[in-house]
Amino acid sequence: xxxxxxxxxxxxxxxxxxxxxxxxxxxxxxxxxxxxxxxxxxxxxxxxxxxxxxxxxxxxxxxxxxxxxxxxxxxxxxxxxxxxxxxxxxxxxxxxxxxxxxxxxxxxxxxxxxxxxxxxxxxxxxxxxxxxxxxxxxxxxxxxxxxxxxxxxxxxxxxxxxxxxxxxxxxxxxxxxxxxxxxxxxxxxxxxxxxxxxxxxxxxxxxxxxxxxxxxxxxxxxxxxxxxxxxxxxxxxxxxxxxxxxxxxxxxxxxxxxxxxxxxxxxxxxxxxxxx
Amino acid sequence: xxxxxxxxxxxxxxxxxxxxxxxxxxxxxxxxxxxxxxxxxxxxxxxxxxxxxxxxxxxxxxxxxxxxxxxxxxxxxxxxxxxxxxxxxxxxxxxxxxxxxxxxxxxxxxxxxxxxxxxxxxxxxxxxxxxxxxxxxxxxxxxxxxxxxxxxxxxxxxxxxxxxxxxxxxxxxxxxxxxxxxxxxxxxxxxxxxxxxxxxxxxxxxxxxxxxxxxxxxxxxxxxxxxxxxxxxxxxxxxxxxxxxxxxxxxxxxxxxxxxxxxxxxxxxxxxxxxx
Numbered sequence: 001x002x003x004x005x006x007x008x009x010x011x012x013x014x015x016x017x018x019x020x021x022x023x024x025x026x027x028x029x030x031x032x033x034x035x036x037x038x039x040x041x042x043x044x045x046x047x048x049x050x051x052x053x054x055x056x057x058x059x060x061x062x063x064x065x066x067x068x069x070x071x072x073x074x075x076x077x078x079x080x081x082x083x084x085x086x087x088x089x090x091x092x093x094x095x096x097x098x099x100x101x102x103x104x105x106x107x108x109x110x111x112x113x114x115x116x117x118x119x120x121x122x123x124x125x126x127x128x129x130x131x132x133x134x135x136x137x138x139x140x141x142x143x144x145x146x147x148x149x150x151x152x153x154x155x156x157x158x159x160x161x162x163x164x165x166x167x168x169x170x171x172x173x174x175x176x177x178x179x180x181x182x183x184x185x186x187x188x189x190x191x192x193x194x195x196x197x198x199x200x201x202x203x204x205x206x207x208x209x210x211x212x213x214x215x216x217x218x219x220x221x222x223x224x225x226x227x228x229x230x231x232x233x234x235x236x237x238x239x240x241x242x243x244x245x246x247x248x249x250x251x252x253x254x255x256x257x258x259x260x261x262x263x264x265x266x267x268x269x270x271x272x273x274x275x276x
Numbered sequence: 277x278x279x280x281x282x283x284x285x286x287x288x289x290x291x292x293x294x295x296x297x298x299x300x301x302x303x304x305x306x307x308x309x310x311x312x313x314x315x316x317x318x319x320x321x322x323x324x325x326x327x328x329x330x331x332x333x334x335x336x337x338x339x340x341x342x343x344x345x346x347x348x349x350x351x352x353x354x355x356x357x358x359x360x361x362x363x364x365x366x367x368x369x370x371x372x373x374x375x376x377x378x379x380x381x382x383x384x385x386x387x388x389x390x391x392x393x394x395x396x397x398x399x400x401x402x403x404x405x406x407x408x409x410x411x412x413x414x415x416x417x418x419x420x421x422x423x424x425x426x427x428x429x430x431x432x433x434x435x436x437x438x439x440x441x442x443x444x445x446x447x448x449x450x451x452x453x454x455x456x457x458x459x460x461x462x463x464x465x466x467x468x469x470x471x472x473x474x475x476x477x478x479x480x481x482x483x484x485x486x487x488x489x490x491x492x493x494x495x496x497x498x499x500x501x502x503x504x505x506x507x508x509x510x511x512x513x514x515x516x517x518x519x520x521x522x523x524x525x526x527x528x529x530x531x532x533x534x535x536x537x538x539x540x541x542x543x544x545x546x547x548x549x550x551x552x
Contacts, residue, residue: 053329053377055331055341057338061337061373063332063333064397066393067377097338097339101343115343121334121338167342
């Protein structure tokens with residue numbers, strides 16, 4: 001969120017944040033579990049939504065924020081379909097510079113600013129040729145099927161944001177910047193669409209397994225309660241209660257998941273491993 | 277929504293839109309019910325949220341979109357609390373030009389772009405004096421109470437967006453622009469916080485009353501079904517079935533509502549009037 005977008009975990013507030021949160025350290029040494037890269041985080045957020053906010057430049061160079069629908073090309077570039085009747089549609093032909101911010105709606109209530117979001121900065125261009133125009137059109141209609149009612153109106157045209165850099169913020173203390181080329185080749189997380197459901201299900205029905213994972217695999221043999229706060233293709237993040245205070249740990253899957261429905265198998269394997 | 281932001285009801289697509297929607301005209305002449313002004317719409321959207329997207333200018337004049345929390349002053353000016361560690365927080369001291377877009381999350385499923393949103397354009401300034409600083413601080417903390425953890429950190433500062441113009445889009449075919457001064461003096465709708473609940477309740481429990489309102493007060497004596505799609509301090513919007521096809525009508529309350537809980541009394545009066 002804007003107000004705390006970029007408080008770095010190693011920045012000037014790190015100590016204060018730690019003190020505020022007061023997390024207990026692990027008792028046993030465990031291997032760091034793999035995390036999504038910032039570019040993977042960015043690709044995942046962009047891929048799993050189709051409405052964001054676009055910043056363009058007005059005639060006098062002022063920044064103009066508007067709500068925009070978008071489709072996504074195979075390299076993560078967003079496609080817009082804008083009308084010259086709309087202010088952003090009049091801005092782009094004059095100066096294509098633009099950025100798109102997309103925030104992942106949080107399924108978990110809490111601080112409205114503690115949610116994932118990503119800003120893509122670059123320049124919008126019309127598709128390079130007829131083949132790319134067709135691809136862009138298909139991507140937009142796939143994301144927003146009702147656009148079939150207006151996509152062929154004469155005042156509408158397709159624009160592609162060529163991404164030069166990105167800024168991902170995962171919530172308090174989780175953030176990073178990446179380059180366009182790095183973003184273009186990163187893979188969106190295939191299990192993202194199932195993650196909220198999986199987190200809910202783990203907490204509702206498998207609290208004891210989560211606790212055992214924290215004790216046996218997460219470095220907190222003294223944990224007394226565990227709940228899952230995030231799940232992704234590489235592992236799950238847990239929040240813990242211990243006699244020494246609250247704590248956090250991350251537990252990695254045996255292998256990165258590739259199947260959109262893979263979270264079930266991944267967590268079953270973790271539970272087995274925790275039971276030894 | 278970006279893609280169709282500004283298709284005007286009287287613009288080049290009006291005929292096509294009419295044809296697409298095919299609404300039947302009223303059978304009986306009825307007085308036009310009062311609507312919220314575009315500035316009232318804008319004030320209402322801004323007042324009922326506290327997270328939006330901010331467009332600022334980077335060092336080289338590119339537009340930068342980011343998620344931002346905001347509070348609201350008595351004249352509708354948004355207040356931000358940003359860190360110089362965040363990109364937007366570094367942008368504002370160099371060039372204060374900015375715009376904020378806020379979209380009202382729709383409680384009613386449907387086209388993701390058919391939702392209300394407003395863009396405020398202007399320039400961000402630090403509060404003019406200590407008194408305004410205190411007011412701005414209070415407004416921000418009221419909107420985002422967890423900001424108490426960082427609002428006094430040295431790298432954070434308060435900024436007020438002095439609104440020069442606004443662009444409100446209420447959904448397909450409902451939109452308008454207003455000036456900053458007009459926005460500043462408009463009143464947010466006091467019943468907005470209850471409107472989604474009221475719409476749901478009317479549809480769930482009072483479908484027959486809605487139908488009678490459409491027949492007796494809305495100009496559609498041949499209506500066979502009615503559902504409420506919007507409610508505000510001045511009246512309710514209905515979607516109708518008739519033997520001549522779908523139709524829409526708006527029915528005004530006897531008096532504008534001033535009580536946040538006034539929708540119940542307002543619709544009870546309409547139901548009585550419809551029963552004659």
